[in-house]
Amino acid sequence: MMMKFVFALCFSLFAAAVPAQGLAPDVQVKTITNEVIGIIKQDKEIQAGNRKKIDDLVDAKVLPYFNFSRMTALAVGRNWPKATAEQQKALTGEFRALLVRTYSSALSAYKNQVIEFKPLRAAAADTDVTVRTQVKQPGTEPISIDYSMEQTPTGWKVYDVAIGGVSLVTNYRETFNAEIREGGVDGLIKSLVGKNRSLDTQASAKPK
Amino acid sequence: MLRRFLGLLLLTALVGLGGCATTGGTPGDPIEGYNRAMFGFNDTLDKALIKPVASGYKAVMPEFARTGVTNFFANLGDIWIGVNNILQGKVGAGVSDLGRFTINSTIGILGLFDVASSAGLEKHNEDFGQTLGRWGVGGGAYVVLPFFGPSNVRDGFSRLVIDWHGDPLWYVANIPTRNELIGVRVVDDRANLLDLSRLAEEAALDHYAYVRDAFVQRRRSLIYDGDPPPESNPAKSSDSGAGTEAVARAGTELPPAQITNQWGERVITAADEELTPAKEFARAQSQPAAARQEAAAAAVSNGSGSVYEPKIPHNHEALLAISAGVRTGFAQASLKQ
Numbered sequence: 141m142m143m144k145f146v147f148a149l150c151f152s153l154f155a156a157a158v159p160a161q162g163l164a165p166d167v168q169v170k171t172i173t174n175e176v177i178g179i180i181k182q183d184k185e186i187q188a189g190n191r192k193k194i195d196d197l198v199d200a201k202v203l204p205y206f207n208f209s210r211m212t213a214l215a216v217g218r219n220w221p222k223a224t225a226e227q228q229k230a231l232t233g234e235f236r237a238l239l240v241r242t243y244s245s246a247l248s249a250y251k252n253q254v255i256e257f258k259p260l261r262a263a264a265a266d267t268d269v270t271v272r273t274q275v276k277q278p279g280t281e282p283i284s285i286d287y288s289m290e291q292t293p294t295g296w297k298v299y300d301v302a303i304g305g306v307s308l309v310t311n312y313r314e315t316f317n318a319e320i321r322e323g324g325v326d327g328l329i330k331s332l333v334g335k336n337r338s339l340d341t342q343a344s345a346k347p348k
Numbered sequence: 349m350l351r352r353f354l355g356l357l358l359l360t361a362l363v364g365l366g367g368c369a370t371t372g373g374t375p376g377d378p379i380e381g382y383n384r385a386m387f388g389f390n391d392t393l394d395k396a397l398i399k400p401v402a403s404g405y406k407a408v409m410p411e412f413a414r415t416g417v418t419n420f421f422a423n424l425g426d427i428w429i430g431v432n433n434i435l436q437g438k439v440g441a442g443v444s445d446l447g448r449f450t451i452n453s454t455i456g457i458l459g460l461f462d463v464a465s466s467a468g469l470e471k472h473n474e475d476f477g478q479t480l481g482r483w484g485v486g487g488g489a490y491v492v493l494p495f496f497g498p499s500n501v502r503d504g505f506s507r508l509v510i511d512w513h514g515d516p517l518w519y520v521a522n523i524p525t526r527n528e529l530i531g532v533r534v535v536d537d538r539a540n541l542l543d544l545s546r547l548a549e550e551a552a553l554d555h556y557a558y559v560r561d562a563f564v565q566r567r568r569s570l571i572y573d574g575d576p577p578p579e580s581n582p583a584k585s586s587d588s589g590a591g592t593e594a595v596a597r598a599g600t601e602l603p604p605a606q607i608t609n610q611w612g613e614r615v616i617t618a619a620d621e622e623l624t625p626a627k628e629f630a631r632a633q634s635q636p637a638a639a640r641q642e643a644a645a646a647a648v649s650n651g652s653g654s655v656y657e658p659k660i661p662h663n664h665e666a667l668l669a670i671s672a673g674v675r676t677g678f679a680q681a682s683l684k685q
Contacts, residue, residue, distance in 0.1 A: 238551065241550065242547060242550055242551040245546070245547050245550055246547055249543035249544075249547070276465075280418075280422065280471065280540075281470065281471040281472050281473045282470065282471075284569075284574050302565075302569075304566060304569065304574075305566055305568065305569020305570065305574060305576070306562045306565040306566050306569070307565060308551075310565075311558060311561045311562055311565060312553070312558075313561075314374060314557055314560075314561050315552075315553050315554045315557045315558060315561070316553075318557065319553070331553055332553070335553055
C-alpha cells in the first residue's frame with residue numbers, strides 16, 4: 141500500500157515535470173471539447189451544416205486524439221487476428237471514414253447544450269481510463285458521453301465513445317460478425333466501402 | 349427519455365428488410381424474421397406519416413414553444429419516474445422526482461418551464477421495465493413491437509401492461525382531449541429525435557441490427573443508471589482481441605485492495621501475492637466450460653453477486669459475466685456459447 145502511494149506520488153511528480161508528455165486524460169477531453177464547441181458557437185456556416193468546414197474542424201482538432209486501429213480491432217472482435225495486415229488496414233480506413241462522418245454529423249446537430257465534465261475516477265498510474273461527460277438538455281435527463289482512453293507513447297488516445305451507455309464501437313460488432321460470416325473479411329470491407337460511397341453520394345446530391 | 353429512445357429506435361429506419369435476413373441466428377434475437385418485418389412496418393409508418401408531421405411541427409413551431417411542450421410532457425412523466433425510483437429502493441432519487449413535479453407544476457407554470465433542473469434536481473429516466481431489471485428479472489428475447497418499436501419480453505410487458513397506469517394522460521376523462529394530447533406528445537417526441545434518427549441511419553451498415561444492439565446496450569446502461577458493471581461476455585472476451593487483452597491485464601495488474609470471497613475469507617491480500625482463484629471457482633480455471641454451471645449456481649446462492657465485483661484474477665471476466673448475467677437476466681452470455 142505504502143509502495144503504491146510512493147509510486148503514485150513519483151508518477152505525479154514525474155507527470156508534472158514533463159508537460160510535453162501531454163495533459164491528463166480528463167483535462168485533455170475538456171480542453172478539446174471546449175475548444176471545438178467554442179469554434180462551432182462562433183461559426184455560422186458550421187451551424188448551418190457546412191460539411192466541409194465541420195470535417196476540417198474535426199480533422200484538425202479531434203482526430204489526432206483517436207486511436208482508430210484499436211477502435212476497428214474492438215469492433216471486429218474475434219475475427220480481427222484472422223484478417224491479413226492489408227485487410228486490417230483497409231478495414232481501419234473505411235471504419236474511420238464512417239465514424240468520422242457520424243461524429244461530424246453529431247457535431248453539426250449541436251445546439252448550445254451545456255456539457256458537464258465529471259471528476260475522473262482513476263489512479264494516477266492508470267493507463268486505461270474512462271472520462272465521463274454529460275450533455276444537459278431541457279426536458280430530458282442528461283445524456284452521458286463517456287470516452288474510453290488509453291495511454292500511448294504519443295499521449296492519451298480515445299478508443300471508444302459511449303453515448304447514453306451505447307458504445308459507438310462495440311455496437312458494430314454483431315453486424316461485422318454477420319458480414320464476415322457471410323462474405324469473409326473482404327465482404328465486410330466491401331460493405332463498408334459501399335456504405336461510405338452511398339453517404340458520399342447523398343452528401344453531394346443535397347449539398348447543405 | 350426512454351420514450352424518446354424507444355421512439356428513436358422505433359422511428360428510424362433505412363434498409364431494414366434489405367439487410368442480411370439469412371444470418372445464422374443472432375443470439376438474443378430468436379425471432380429475427382418477425383422482428384425485421386415489424387421493424388420494416390414501423391419504418392414505413394414513420395416515413396409515411398409520423399416523420400413528415402414531426403418535421404413540419406419542428407419547422408413551424410418556434411424553439412421556445414417546442415421546449416415548453418417537451419417540458420410539459422416531461423413533467424407529467426416525473427411522477428411515474430419517481431414511483432419507479434422508490435420501487436427500486438432509490439428513495440432519495442424518487443423524492444427528488446416528486447419534488448421536481450411539485451416545483452415544475454407550480455413555479456414552472458404547469459410544467460412548461462423546467463425550473464427544478466436549474467435548481468439542481470436532475471431529471472431521471474425510469475420505467476417499470478427497469479424496475480423489474482433491478483429486481484433481477486431477465487430481459488428475455490428481443491422483440492420489435494408494432495408502433496412502440498424495439499423492446500424485449502420484460503420491457504414490452506412492462507410497457508404495454510404496467511407503464512400506462514403511471515401515465516397521467518390516460519386519466520384525462522375527455523377521450524378526444526386525451527387522444528389529442530397523446531398525439532401531440534408523439535409528434536413532439538419524434539421532432540426531438542429528428543437529428544438523432546438521421547445519425548443512426550447514417551451510421552448503420554445494417555440498420556435493424558444497429559438499432560437492436562443499441563437497444564440492448566442502452567437498456568443495460570439504464571438499469572444500472574449509467575454505470576453498469578464492466579461489459580463481460582465470456583464468449584466475446586475469450587476470442588476477441590480486446591477481451592483477451594483485458595484478461596491479460598487483469599492477470600498482471602491487481603488492485604491493491606484486499607479481496608474476499610462471499611464468506612469473507614481472504615482471497616488475495618496484496619498485489620504481489622501469488623494469485624489464488626476463489627476456491628469455489630478453482631475448477632472453473634482448469635475446465636471453464638464444465639464449471640460454468642457450478643459458478644452460476646454459486647452466483648445465485650450468493651444473492652446480489654456483488655462480491656464478484658472485485659477483480660479475481662484470470663477468470664474474473666467469466667465470473668463477472670455469470671453474476672451479471674444472473675443479475676440482469678441478459679441471457680446473452682449463455683446464448684453466445
